[in-house]
Amino acid sequence: MTSKRQLRWGVVALIAGATALLGCTGEDDAGTGDLTLAVSGGAALRDGFPYMEGDATFAFADGWTLQFSKYVVAVGNVTVSEPGGGPVASWAGPAVLDLKKGAAGSVDLTTLGGLPAIRYDIGFDFVTAAAAADRGNLSEEDFALMSAQGWSFLVEGTAVHPTKGTVDFRFGLPAATRYYECVNGKDMTQGIAIEADKTTGAFIYSHAVHMFWDTLGTGDEDLRFDAFAAVRGDDGLVTEEELKNQDLNDLKDENGDRLLDESGKSIFYNDGGKLPPGQQTLYHFLIAAVRSSAHFNGIGLCKEQVLGQ
Amino acid sequence: MLRNEYNPTPQSSVRRPTMPSPNPKSWLFPLMLAAGVAAAPLVSCESTTAGKEVAFRASVQGSTSGRTPANAAFTTYAGWHVTLSQAVTVMGPFYFYEGAPQASLLHRFFSIPSAHACPTHAQYNKGAVLGEVVQQYAVDLLGEPTDLGEVFGIAGTCRTVEVHLHPPGEVPMGPSPTDVDVLGGQTIRIEGQAQKDGVEVPFVAALSIPDEGLMRVVESIPAEVVLDDASGVGTLVVEPLLDMWFATVEFDSLTEQDGERYVFSDGTQAWNALLRGVRSRQSYRVSWRMP
Numbered sequence: 001m002t003s004k005r006q007l008r009w010g011v012v013a014l015i016a017g018a019t020a021l022l023g024c025t026g027e028d029d030a031g032t033g034d035l036t037l038a039v040s041g042g043a044a045l046r047d048g049f050p051y052m053e054g055d056a057t058f059a060f061a062d063g064w065t066l067q068f069s070k071y072v073v074a075v076g077n078v079t080v081s082e083p084g085g086g087p088v089a090s091w092a093g094p095a096v097l098d099l100k101k102g103a104a105g106s107v108d109l110t111t112l113g114g115l116p117a118i119r120y121d122i123g124f125d126f127v128t129a130a131a132a133a134d135r136g137n138l139s140e141e142d143f144a145l146m147s148a149q150g151w152s153f154l155v156e157g158t159a160v161h162p163t164k165g166t167v168d169f170r171f172g173l174p175a176a177t178r179y180y181e182c183v184n185g186k187d188m189t190q191g192i193a194i195e196a197d198k199t200t201g202a203f204i205y206s207h208a209v210h211m212f213w214d215t216l217g218t219g220d221e222d223l224r225f226d227a228f229a230a231v232r233g234d235d236g237l238v239t240e241e242e243l244k245n246q247d248l249n250d251l252k253d254e255n256g257d258r259l260l261d262e263s264g265k266s267i268f269y270n271d272g273g274k275l276p277p278g279q280q281t282l283y284h285f286l287i288a289a290v291r292s293s294a295h296f297n298g299i300g301l302c303k304e305q306v307l308g309q
Numbered sequence: 310m311l312r313n314e315y316n317p318t319p320q321s322s323v324r325r326p327t328m329p330s331p332n333p334k335s336w337l338f339p340l341m342l343a344a345g346v347a348a349a350p351l352v353s354c355e356s357t358t359a360g361k362e363v364a365f366r367a368s369v370q371g372s373t374s375g376r377t378p379a380n381a382a383f384t385t386y387a388g389w390h391v392t393l394s395q396a397v398t399v400m401g402p403f404y405f406y407e408g409a410p411q412a413s414l415l416h417r418f419f420s421i422p423s424a425h426a427c428p429t430h431a432q433y434n435k436g437a438v439l440g441e442v443v444q445q446y447a448v449d450l451l452g453e454p455t456d457l458g459e460v461f462g463i464a465g466t467c468r469t470v471e472v473h474l475h476p477p478g479e480v481p482m483g484p485s486p487t488d489v490d491v492l493g494g495q496t497i498r499i500e501g502q503a504q505k506d507g508v509e510v511p512f513v514a515a516l517s518i519p520d521e522g523l524m525r526v527v528e529s530i531p532a533e534v535v536l537d538d539a540s541g542v543g544t545l546v547v548e549p550l551l552d553m554w555f556a557t558v559e560f561d562s563l564t565e566q567d568g569e570r571y572v573f574s575d576g577t578q579a580w581n582a583l584l585r586g587v588r589s590r591q592s593y594r595v596s597w598r599m600p
Contacts, residue, residue, distance in 0.1 A: 268519075
């Protein structure tokens with residue numbers, strides 16, 4: 001038989017344990033809600049350069065203006081997980097999305113319904129377009145090209161300089177990457193809280209401004225296009241192939257001379273010590289830049305793991 | 310790593326009350342007790358880690374990626390056969406972090422996941438500082454290890470190291486047998502001979518890193534060094550890899566001369582490539598060395 005005293009202590013222990021569990025994971029009885037996700041390229045995609053974000057103006061230091069005409073990204077493997085646990089909901093996708101075609105540079109991705117109303121970790125992948133089941137809002141030609149080349153990004157646009165003329169660009173970039181344990185850019189907490197009986201909106205941010213910063217590290221970054229324009233082909237177009245010829249250690253202008261900034265000083269693209277020998281070109285810099293462009297719900301940072309290399 | 314993994318003492322955040330002796334015939338009591346105890350570690354919703362104080366020595370010694378002495382000849386990524394006659398620098402402060410490396414391309418070499426920072430956004434979280442050397446030291450990269458003294462820190466696994474590369478005198482300088490005056494106020498001075506395809510280039514590279522942003526900080530150098538109670542018997546060694554410093558330098562691009570030696574002029578391919586090499590986290594190795 002269990003004595004009354006033992007029973008009393010046992011009940012105390014059981015209540016303490018149950019209370020602890022409730023405090024941690026707790027809102028099991030709080031109902032369910034939905035999470036709807038979009039993918040956005042931000043104001044740079046919507047407005048081109050220069051553009052305003054809050055009080056800050058984002059403009060090229062070397063005098064270029066730029067407009068995107070296409071900004072395609074392939075997204076998949078969205079996971080919603082209890083912190084430290086496995087996924088409780090997921091969306092495999094993938095989808096290829098031309099964000100430029102969306103209203104204000106944003107395209108809806110998916111809705112995950114019936115989620116218990118607690119806080120979750122968020123993860124997602126940039127994938128190769130070939131993994132997508134359909135071509136989404138892409139042309140058949142672009143989808144075939146991205147699939148064949150193993151690209152995750154396809155970006156097109158036009159840059160204009162008052163004295164250097166007009167340069168078109170089209171970059172296809174392989175940048176398959178896993179992003180996880182994302183910080184929420186809205187409130188800088190990790191993940192997102194789902195509210196009961198509501199649809200909580202959030203967005204994956206493919207922050208287009210990253211493509212043209214001259215640093216991958218944290219520091220004195222400038223937006224530049226001269227190094228891109230200098231390697232344009234005879235057709236006036238810059239593609240990923242031309243970027244492979246722009247050596248970061250020996251940047252050249254369109255005349256083959258040393259590329260200088262506005263003050264006559266040599267331009268140095270700061271890779272933050274990331275690019276190994278053999279990958280110190282503008283092409284590899286751009287791939288690293290778009291990889292670091294993924295955020296969650298604003299500028300919330302995610303942990304990152306390169307996929308497929 | 311040659312030493313045992315750090316195992317912090319498990320802690321429970323619940324004080325158990327004094328219990329009467331259990332009745333062997335009782336089934337309800339142990340069931341309830343087990344349920345309560347099983348839930349106890351979850352009370353705080355996270356584990357706790359003790360921050361034990363530890364002490365260890367640290368040093369810097371020049372080397373190469375092939376682990377050959379830096380004073381022997383080496384061949385660079387660009388195919389230059391290089392022999393050095395002088396390689397002096399000032400290094401420091403040094404920070405030893407618990408956080409994992411952040412570089413997205415390093416997985417290719419080290420098979421590690423990564424997290425990232427980006428310009429104008431939030432800074433990458435480097436994790437706890439397990440130890441630090443706040444002075445700078447003159448280092449003969451071709452000589453014996455330069456002692457950075459005893460470092461007092463906290464126990465844990467050091468996963469990244471950060472090295473600062475300021476010109477001499479910009480931060481307090483620690484004692485070193487190396488004469489800092491040979492640097493002539495620069496951060497790095499290296500003399501040697503490079504040879505490739507019958508072309509021989511005697512050179513001198515005198516370099517100070519531009520004071521822009523975090524250019525003078527080499528962040529997120531990968532490491533895997535356990536710092537614990539036994540650390541007093543070994544040394545944490547930071548090794549600049551000189552073949553990696555010169556990895557993509559094209560010595561035949563040098564045109565300006567000082568006497569018989571070609572100099573690394575600002576903005577040249579050689580200067581940019583050396584700067585990129587010095588700043589690369591792949592140009593350093595961190596290891597634990599037993600006496």
